[in-house]
Amino acid sequence: MIKQRQSKLHSNGVLFTIVTMLLVLSLIFLFLFNLLPVFTTQGEFQVSSAKSYIVKEHILIDADMNMKFSEEVAEALENGIPLTIKVEVQVLRERFLWRDRMVKESLQLFELHYHPLTDIHEVVNIATEERYSFHSRQDAMAVLGTIRGAVLMNKKRLTKIHQYHIRMRTSLDISRLPLALRQIASLSSSWHLESPWFVWAIALNDRDNGDSQ
């Protein structure tokens, strides 16, 4: 009887050890890789307003976006890590009981640098390699967050018999971070800065614009 009890205790102890070991390992991983919730300033990306209009057969976009970095992201920028801001715009044709079909997709990548000597924030359009310098991060973010008259596509690609809508979002592209930071950033919530899709319908009349979400 005593032997049975000892055996039971022993086996329970082994199972308990295994489970505890796994739990401790999991906690160590979470702790090591900043996966536990941390009470720091959280960043936020938001498309606050956007509209489209047609000028000379082209669909143009005006949009205002709020981009606020988290403490970790801002710290990385201050320490010379270039950040890539991604602005995605998609034109979708609506379909009944079916997934909307993408008509046009536009992806704009902007790289934000900080130069410590001159205390300048530089915004680089990766596609055009145009550079813009700002003497404060707020100015740079304000410029990045403001789109005026950006040409999206030719109106001719759209037909009047279908309904179309545009959706837009902005995010921090962690895949272009330095290699050492990329893996950690992918697992940390502080680095996951992405606005929800901002959606509005396209009005195909000239200078007639929509502004809805």
Next chain:
Amino acid sequence: MIKKIFNGPMLVFILLLLLFFSLRTISSAVMDVEQFQQLYYVLIAVNLVILSLLVFLISRQAWRLLHQLREHVAGARLTLRMVIIFVSLAIFPALVVYSFSIHFIQRSIDSWFDVTVESALEDAMTLSRSAVDEKKKTLLRQLRRLSDEILVDLKTLSVVSLSEIREKSGTYEVTLITSRGRVLGTSSIEKGDIVPDIPSSDLLLPLRQGRDHVVLDLNDDSNRMIRVLVRVKVDSNDANDFLVLQALAPISERQHRLAATVQQAYSEYKSLVYLRKPLKTSFTLTLSLVLLLGILSAVWAAFSSARRIASPIRDLAEGTQAVAEGEYHKPIPILNDDDFGLLIESFNKMVRRLSQTHNALEQSHQQEKRQKDYLEVILGSLSSGIISLSQKKEIRTCNTEVSVILGVNVNQFHGQSLFQLAKEKPELEPLVRWIMTSIQNNIKHWNEEVTISESDGRKNLLCRGNALAEGGYVIVIENVTSLVQAQRDAAWGEVARRLAHEIKNPLTPIQLSAERLRHKYLKNMQGKDAETLDRLTATIVNQVDSMKEMVKAFSEYAKIPELKVQTLEIESLLTEVVDLYRSNDKLSIEQDLAISDTLIEADQGRLRQVFHNLIKNALEAAADRDKICLKIKTSLLEINNQCWCLLELSDDGIGFPEKLLPNIFDPYVTSKPKGTGLGMAIVKKIIEEHGGSITAENAPEGGAKITIRLPVAQGQTPG
């Protein structure tokens, strides 16, 4: 099939391979931007699923082991021990390597960064900033002074003024613009350049706040410069209404290169310092994942190996249990040609031999049983009683006949001493005492006739004993009562015949001679002589008559007449005889009759003689008394499926003399002065001729009691 796959090592092996390739793919995906975007999170999810599945499988194994431990399954403890050993052997070195690797990575990465270099870079940066700031301050002071000197009256302002400022300040372009960005005038060192460089709105912000502003722009290689912005007051009430005097001072190629180099080096170093922590974390994560993979693989391998190693032991334990339960036809399959295989083969050989031995034993046992049954049948069919005694003189075996002979169920006394038989039935004491005395005297063979007295008469038992080689004894007991009786009867019959023959013949001449003497000489004699002759001849004649009577009785005893058997009602016959005596004043008869319709097969005349003899005996025994009471009782008795009618005749007389009682039915045994002593012997002879038995005893309440037992006719059942 699915269960087999789930239990087999193949699934875990596939999972581990998948996990390994998944980790490798994650590693390569991290390197590649496109792959990272497409695959990274999918691979992370796949990894988590695989890890969870592995943990689930291991937990399942652990749970199963726990269950086996609780159920005390053979080999479970060994499996647990081996799992603990394997896991310990795998985990502790892995943890040591892991901790050393982590430590090494931390130290190595930290060693990349030198405090001196960092300090030097910081100093260089500070120096660069100081140099630039000094230049910026000088330019600002100079431009402020020139602005205050030259731009006194804005109404008379001309390009000349701006050119003067440009020349005096040593800048290559001076522009005057409004706070709203409108260019009022510009002067450039380059003649053809008429489009001035307008400052961005953010640069004008400090001026709106009333401060001058100087910025250094090093990023544009083609247009590197120091931009000085000086606020120029206008006569207006509006605080926001002011002019901006902008001067662009060139930076030398060398200065620019040095500043850019310092900035780049500083920026790169700072980013490296910043990336130090994520780099460490990233390495640690990868190592930890590999460690986790290793640990899980080790744990699973430990379970799998332990189970495989313990499997033959479990099979052996089950096989042993099966053998213990008597199953010899269940060989354990030999799965591996290793030491365990050899052991199992030896075990199977042992079980085969055990099985053969068991079969042989079983056959031997069967044969022994058959022989025992055979012997029992033989012993059971013997008319002799047989008892075998063990070395301890205890009853080992016996046949059924011995119980019949001794009148005790000897089977109930197995393992007990013969004295227990004597305790059960005291009449057997002479027999038991004699047997035990012989055994104690170590007599190997004996043969003796022992007489025991029972309620139904004496019993003559011929007892033979033989000592067995192993130390026991076999005792054969034969009931020779009938034989002895027959021999005695034959002897008495011979005596009677001889008496009848030898004595009867001279008796008549003696009587005739005596009568002739009397007749011839009595008339011639007188007086005393005549009286003497008369008395003597009368005595001779009377004694001869007596002798004749005696010879007649002997002749009757010796005579063996053929029985005239017929079926009759025994009670009617008894009543008929008894009724003849009812008129006798000396006799009162009490009847207790209960077998009125019972039939027996008997010679009516002979039985009538029996009853007459018995009643006369009773009357004669009570000759000196006024009256005697005769009780007659009839009943039925069943012994061993044989039905007997029981006739009991008892009186209230003095009973039989005790010393005569054992031989009361022998010839010439009588208590009467004039009896021949053949009455009871004849009665017994007649009863035995009818297959019955007769006993005589003195009733406890006094008086003689005769009990006759006669077999009921076939087809009659007790009523």
